[in-house]
Structures are given as C-alpha cells and as structure tokens.
Amino acid sequence: GYTPLRNRPGLLVETHMLKDYRSRVRGTYDLLRHSLEEVNRDPQRLIQAVRLADEQTVNDGRAYNPAQRYPLRFESTDKSVPFQLKAFESHTELSDVSGAVRVIFGTKPLDITVPLYDDLKITASASTPLYYIIPPQWRDVIEVLKAHGLKLQRLSAPATLEVESYRFSDAKWAAAPFEGRLLATYKTELVRETRTYPAGSVLVPMAQPAARVALYLLEPDAPDSFVAWGFFNPIFEEKEYAEDYVMEKVAREMMAKDEKLRREFEQRVANDAKFAGSASERLRFFYMRSPYWDRQVNLYPVGRITTTLKEKVLDMKD
Structure with a gap:
C-alpha cells in the first residue's frame, strides 16, 4: 500500500454493497470516529512512531548497504490459519439468463470457518x-516524482558515473489499456556500467522521508513501477533494422572471424527447432551480435548510484 511507503499508518474502509446506503455511511462514520478517538488517547505515541520511521528512512539513504534489501513483490504460501467469516446464508441456482450458476444471498447471518492465507514470501527485493x-x-517520470513531494536535484554539468541499472528481456504488453496505459511485463537483469549523463539530469537523493516512494516507482521489479505502468515503453522499440541480403554477408564474415560464435550458432540450430526453422531469427542472431545493433534497446535509462557524488555537480536544485 501507499501509506506504508510514506511511513504513515493507513486504514482502508470498505463497506459491503449488500448493506443499505444508511448502514454503509454510518459504519464508515463510526469507524473513522473510533479511529480518531483511539489516536487522541495517546497522540504523541503516533507522532513519535512517524518521526522515528522518517528518521530511519533518511538514515538508510545516507550510506549504501547492499545487504539491506526491501521487499518489492510478495506471493502467498500454502500456509493458512482458520478464520471465522461473518456471512449470510445463501444458495445457488442455474441462471436462465447467463446459463451459469448464480448465488442467491439470504438475510440470515451465518458464521463460516474459512482458511486465511496470511503467510507471504518475498519474490523480489x-x-x-x-x-x-x-x-x-x-x-513525465520527473513530474510524477515531484507530485509525490520528492526533493530532486539536477546535474549542473555532464557527468560520467559508475551506475547500476537493468537490461530487460521477454517484454510483453497487455492486450488492452488500463487506466489509459499499456502495462508491461518483463524480465530484468542487473547491469553495472559507466554512463555519461547530460547536464540537467535529475538526481533523486534517497536520504529523505519519501525515499520508499522513489524506490517502488523506479525499481522495475516493483508491481507499480514506472516501467510496469508503461512510462518507459519507448526503450523497448527497435528503431533500426538490417536487410536480409546484407546480414547474409555479414553473418558469414562474423563466423569466419569468430570460431566461438560459429559454434554457438550451429549448436543453436541443432538444439532449437523453432530457431532453426526461422530464417529471420537466424539472421537476427548475428544482427544482435554485430556492431550495428542498438545497445540502448531494452536498457533502462535510469541509473542507481551507490557511491558519494562530488558537490560541484549537484549545485542545481529542481
């Protein structure tokens, strides 16, 4: 949820659609009033907890610790505990409209013991x-970060930096837009390289209270990251290509100069029937390994800086 990323407690109120409007409004009101009464009994306790959480987040961003990792994705395990569900009696019947089985809810309360799968394991961090x-x-990415209240800086001059970043593979997109965007799925590979960033590039210092928001937006493996929401879809586009008749010649020249490459190609043909039967994929094999391949395709433009920067490149505030 969003509120834990901001080091704040959150309460999601959901009143069931089967309740009448008056009951839903009153239930929401009573819950909010009770919550405020609880907070008011010891407000300093909440204030102190929030202050300590903010301080911890700021301190975490002051020194890089690769062993300290934060969860990005979870999935349920098969462990469960009994949970008593406050339900209503119901029965099913075959619908003459949809042709499917429909549930008919009654008005008599019914307590049902169901399994609650409350055990989670971390799948990405x-x-x-x-x-x-x-x-x-x-x-667009920079403006969203600003909207979340993150403090940003800009490079005052071009800077060549050692960064960590990601290279993507197996990128796929949803068949239809969601909330106006085409969501993406992909695999990530951590890369370390030297990059030159131009003046005006935006730096997100992680020694600030809202740092967790930046982490979850800028780490591609987070489910609601900018990459997952399609903000970086242009990096997956291939702008260049090679004509088949050109690559036929180039492929032969590459194999003549590189025995290891020739063996790799021949093994792929022998072991991958789909690859062997596709003329375009066989030529693409060489194109992707040639000097003409665009190395920026599938490469995340955002860098992770894990070493201290010189102040002279950070004198512009955004």
Missing part, C-alpha cells in the same frame, strides 16, 4: 542506492 539518476528527457 532491492537495496536502496544513494541516488537514482534520470535523464532530463523523461519529463
């Missing part, structure tokens, strides 16, 4: 860098 760095052309 990330360490907190000292900074994230974003090229200035990704303005």
Whole structure:
C-alpha cells in the first residue's frame, strides 16, 4: 500500500454493497470516529512512531548497504490459519439468463470457518542506492516524482558515473489499456556500467522521508513501477533494422572471424527447432551480435548510484 511507503499508518474502509446506503455511511462514520478517538488517547505515541520511521528512512539513504534489501513483490504460501467469516446464508441456482450458476444471498447471518492465507514470501527485493539518476528527457517520470513531494536535484554539468541499472528481456504488453496505459511485463537483469549523463539530469537523493516512494516507482521489479505502468515503453522499440541480403554477408564474415560464435550458432540450430526453422531469427542472431545493433534497446535509462557524488555537480536544485 501507499501509506506504508510514506511511513504513515493507513486504514482502508470498505463497506459491503449488500448493506443499505444508511448502514454503509454510518459504519464508515463510526469507524473513522473510533479511529480518531483511539489516536487522541495517546497522540504523541503516533507522532513519535512517524518521526522515528522518517528518521530511519533518511538514515538508510545516507550510506549504501547492499545487504539491506526491501521487499518489492510478495506471493502467498500454502500456509493458512482458520478464520471465522461473518456471512449470510445463501444458495445457488442455474441462471436462465447467463446459463451459469448464480448465488442467491439470504438475510440470515451465518458464521463460516474459512482458511486465511496470511503467510507471504518475498519474490523480489532491492537495496536502496544513494541516488537514482534520470535523464532530463523523461519529463513525465520527473513530474510524477515531484507530485509525490520528492526533493530532486539536477546535474549542473555532464557527468560520467559508475551506475547500476537493468537490461530487460521477454517484454510483453497487455492486450488492452488500463487506466489509459499499456502495462508491461518483463524480465530484468542487473547491469553495472559507466554512463555519461547530460547536464540537467535529475538526481533523486534517497536520504529523505519519501525515499520508499522513489524506490517502488523506479525499481522495475516493483508491481507499480514506472516501467510496469508503461512510462518507459519507448526503450523497448527497435528503431533500426538490417536487410536480409546484407546480414547474409555479414553473418558469414562474423563466423569466419569468430570460431566461438560459429559454434554457438550451429549448436543453436541443432538444439532449437523453432530457431532453426526461422530464417529471420537466424539472421537476427548475428544482427544482435554485430556492431550495428542498438545497445540502448531494452536498457533502462535510469541509473542507481551507490557511491558519494562530488558537490560541484549537484549545485542545481529542481
């Protein structure tokens, strides 16, 4: 949820549609009033908890610790505990409209014991860098970070930096838009490389209370990351291509110069029937390994900086 990312407690109120409107409004009112009464009994306790959580988040961003990782994704295990569900009696009947079985709810209360799967395991996590760095052309991303209240800085001059980042593979998109965006799924591979970022590139210092928001938006493995929501879809587009008749010649030249490459190709043909039967994939094998392949395709433009930066490149505030 969003509120834990901001180091704040949150309460999601949901009143059931089967209740009448008056009951739903009154139930929501009573819950909010009771919550305020509870907080008012010892307000300093909540204030102190929030202050300590903010301080811990800021401290985590001051020194890079690769062993300290924060969960990004979870999934339920098969462990469960009994849970008493306050339900109503119901029965089923075959619908003459849909042709499916429909549930008919009654008005008599019924307690049902059901399994509650409350045990989770972490399936993706990330360490907190000292900074994230974003090229200035990704303005939509930068504006969303500003809207969340994150404090940003800009490079005052071009800077060549050692960064961690990600390379993507197996990218796929939803068949239809959701909330106006085409959501993406993909696999990630951590890469470490030297990059030159232009002046005006945005730095996100992680020694700030809202750092967890930046982590979950900028780490691609988070379910609600910018990449997952399609903000970075252009990085997956291939702008260049090679004509088949050109690659036929180039492929032969590459194999003549590189025996290891030739063996890799021949093994792929022998062991992968789908690959062997596709002329385009066989030529693409060489194109992707040639000097003409665009190395920026499938490469995340955002960098993770894990070392301290010189102040002279950080004198511009955003």
